[in-house]
Amino acid sequence: MSQYLLAIDQGTTSSRAIIFDTKGVRVGQSQQEFPQIFPNDGWVEHDPEDLWQSTLAVCRNVLKDTDIDSSTVASIGITNQRETTILWDTETGKPVYNAIVWQDRRTSEYCQALVEQGHGDSVQAKTGLLIDPYFSATKIRWILENVEGVKERAKLGHIAFGTVDSYLLWQLTSGRYHRTDATNAARTMAFNIHTQQWDDELIELLGIGDVIFPQVMDSSDDFGVIDEQWLGAEIPVNGVAGDQQAALVGQACFTPGMVKSTYGTGCFLILNTGDKALTSEHKMLTTVGYRINGQVTYALEGSIFVAGAAIQWLRDGLKLFADASETQSLAKQALNADTVYLVPAFTGLGAPYWDPDARGAMIGLTRDTSASDIVSAGLRSVCYQTKDLVDAMAQDGANFETLRVDGGMVVNDLVVQFLSDLLGITVERPKVTETTALGVAFLAGLRIGLYESLDQISELWQSEHCFTPDMDEDNRHKLYDGWVDAVRRVRSSL
Numbered sequence: 001m002s003q004y005l006l007a008i009d010q011g012t013t014s015s016r017a018i019i020f021d022t023k024g025v026r027v028g029q030s031q032q033e034f035p036q037i038f039p040n041d042g043w044v045e046h047d048p049e050d051l052w053q054s055t056l057a058v059c060r061n062v063l064k065d066t067d068i069d070s071s072t073v074a075s076i077g078i079t080n081q082r083e084t085t086i087l088w089d090t091e092t093g094k095p096v097y098n099a100i101v102w103q104d105r106r107t108s109e110y111c112q113a114l115v116e117q118g119h120g121d122s123v124q125a126k127t128g129l130l131i132d133p134y135f136s137a138t139k140i141r142w143i144l145e146n147v148e149g150v151k152e153r154a155k156l157g158h159i160a161f162g163t164v165d166s167y168l169l170w171q172l173t174s175g176r177y178h179r180t181d182a183t184n185a186a187r188t189m190a191f192n193i194h195t196q197q198w199d200d201e202l203i204e205l206l207g208i209g210d211v212i213f214p215q216v217m218d219s220s221d222d223f224g225v226i227d228e229q230w231l232g233a234e235i236p237v238n239g240v241a242g243d244q245q246a247a248l249v250g251q252a253c254f255t256p257g258m259v260k261s262t263y264g265t266g267c268f269l270i271l272n273t274g275d276k277a278l279t280s281e282h283k284m285l286t287t288v289g290y291r292i293n294g295q296v297t298y299a300l301e302g303s304i305f306v307a308g309a310a311i312q313w314l315r316d317g318l319k320l321f322a323d324a325s326e327t328q329s330l331a332k333q334a335l336n337a338d339t340v341y342l343v344p345a346f347t348g349l350g351a352p353y354w355d356p357d358a359r360g361a362m363i364g365l366t367r368d369t370s371a372s373d374i375v376s377a378g379l380r381s382v383c384y385q386t387k388d389l390v391d392a393m394a395q396d397g398a399n400f401e402t403l404r405v406d407g408g409m410v411v412n413d414l415v416v417q418f419l420s421d422l423l424g425i426t427v428e429r430p431k432v433t434e435t436t437a438l439g440v441a442f443l444a445g446l447r448i449g450l451y452e453s454l455d456q457i458s459e460l461w462q463s464e465h466c467f468t469p470d471m472d473e474d475n476r477h478k479l480y481d482g483w484v485d486a487v488r489r490v491r492s493s494l
C-alpha cells in the first residue's frame with residue numbers, strides 16, 4: 001500500500017496542504033486565502049479561527065481531491081509563518097485576542113525602550129536576535145497589558161502562548177498537546193538558543209512569566225497524534241518547523257556554508273553554519289536551522305519584510321496589472337529599469353537596517369517613467385535587498401558561490417537572472433519550489449523512518465535551472481550604488 005506525507009503550510013496570506021509521496025513528489029495540493037486584519041497604522045492581525053478553519057479545510061480538500069484515504073497518510077508535518085503570536089485560554093480553548101502577525105509594529109516604542117535600557121547585547125547573546133517588534137515576546141506582553149482580564153487569567157495559570165504551529169497542534173490534538181519545535185521557539189526572543197531552554201531571566205524582564213510556554217521538541221519528533229474527528233484517522237505529527245527553516249531542509253542545505261533564499265511575502269536568506277552559533281557583527285540573526293536527535297544545526301538569517309508583498313502592492317494598490325505573472329513581460333518593456341528604484345519599506349526595513357520607522361519611496365522618476373519601469377523596479381527591489389544581505393554576511397566572513405532559491409516569486413526568470421547578475425554568483429532553482437512544505441514532510445518522514453538520513457534526503461533534491469551571472473562588474477556596481485543611495489533617503493535615523 002502507498003504511503004503519503006501530508007504537509008501543512010500555514011503562511012502569512014494563505015494556508016496550504018500538500019501531499020507528497022515518499023520520494024518527495026507532489027501528489028496534490030489545496031490552498032485557501034484568509035482575511036488580513038489591519039486595525040491600526042502598522043498593526044497586522046489574523047483571526048486564529050481563520051487560521052485553524054482554513055488549515056482544516058485545505059487538509060480535507062487535498063485528501064478529497066486526490067482520493068487518498070487518510071489512513072494511508074503515514075505522518076503530518078506542520079510548517080508555519082513564524083513569530084506570529086497567539087494566546088489562548090486553556091479552560092475554554094478560545095484565543096483571548098487575534099493573532100498578532102510577525103509584520104506588526106505596535107511594540108516598536110517598547111522595543112526602543114529596551115534598547116535604550118541597554119538590553120540589546122544580552123538579548124542577542126542569548127537569543128541570537130536583535131530587539132525588534134518582529135519577534136513574539138513583546139507581542140505576548142502587549143496582549144497581557146492591553147486585553148482586559150488576560151493578565152488575571154494568566155496569573156491563575158490559564159493562559160497558553162503559542163506560535164501558529166503550536167496553536168494548530170493544540171487544535172488538531174483537541175487540546176492534548178501544547179508543544180512547539182526549536183526553530184519556532186528560536187523566533188520568540190524568549191528562548192536561549194545555546195541552552196535550548198526558555199530563558200527565565202528574559203521572560204521575567206518582559207513581564208510575561210505567568211503565561212504557559214509550550215514544550216520545545218526537536219523539529220523531527222513525536223508531537224502527538226491528531227484526533228480522528230478532524231481527518232477521519234489518527235495520524236501522528238512528526239515534523240514541525242518555522243517555514244523558513246523548513247525551506248532550508250527542503251532545499252537540502254545540510255552542509256555548513258550552504259544557503260537558500262525564499263521569496264514569498266517577504267524574503268528570508270538562511271545560511272547553514274553547522275554546530276556553531278555565529279554572532280553577526282552586521283545585524284544578521286543567529287537562529288536554529290533545525291534540531292534533530294537533540295543536535296542543533298545553527299544558521300545565520302537575513303530577513304526582508306517585503307518581497308512578493310511589493311508585487312501585490314503594485315497589483316492591488318497601484319493596479320498596474322491584474323496578475324503577478326504579467327510582471328515579467330511588463331518589466332521587459334522597461335526603458336528606464338537601471339535608473340528607477342522602488343524601496344518597499346512599507347513596514348519599515350528589516351535586515352541589515354532594522355529601521356521600523358523607515359517608509360517606502362520611489363526614486364529616479366522622470367516625465368517618461370512608465371508603469372513598466374515601476375514594475376521592473378518592484379521586481380529588482382527584492383534582488384537589491386538580497387544583495388544587502390549577502391554583503392552583510394560577507395562582512396561577517398560568510399562567502400558562498402551558489403544560492404538556492406524558492407518561493408512564489410522565483411517562477412519569474414527575469415528576477416532570478418537579475419539576482420544572479422547582481423550577486424555575481426550562480427543561483428539554482430529546484431524542481432520543487434514548494435520547498436517549505438517539502439522540508440517539513442522530510443522532517444516528518446525522517447522521524448518515522450521513511451528516510452534513514454539527511455544524506456538520503458539530499459539525494460532527492462533536484463535542480464530545475466541554474467542561472468549564471470551575465471553582467472559586467474562596472475554595471476553591477478553602478479546599479480547597486482543607486483540602490484544604496486535610494487535606501488539612504490528613506491532611513492528614519494539618518
Ligand SMILES: Nc1ncnc2c1ncn2[C@@H]1O[C@H](COP(=O)(O)OP(=O)(O)O)[C@@H](O)[C@H]1O
Nearest residue numbers: 011264265308309311312324325407408409412
Ligand atoms: N510571476 C511572478 N513574478 C513575481 N512575483 C510573483 C509571481 N508569481 C507570484 N509572485 C509573488 O509571489 C508571492 C507568493 O509567493 P508565496 O511563496 O506563495 O508566498 P507566501 O508563502 O508568503 O504566501 C506573492 O507575493 C506574489 O506577488
Ligand SMILES: O=P(O)(O)OC[C@H](O)CO
Nearest residue numbers: 011012081082264265266
Ligand atoms: O508566511 P511567509 O512565507 O511570508 O513567511 C513568513 C516568515 O516566517 C516570517 O518570519
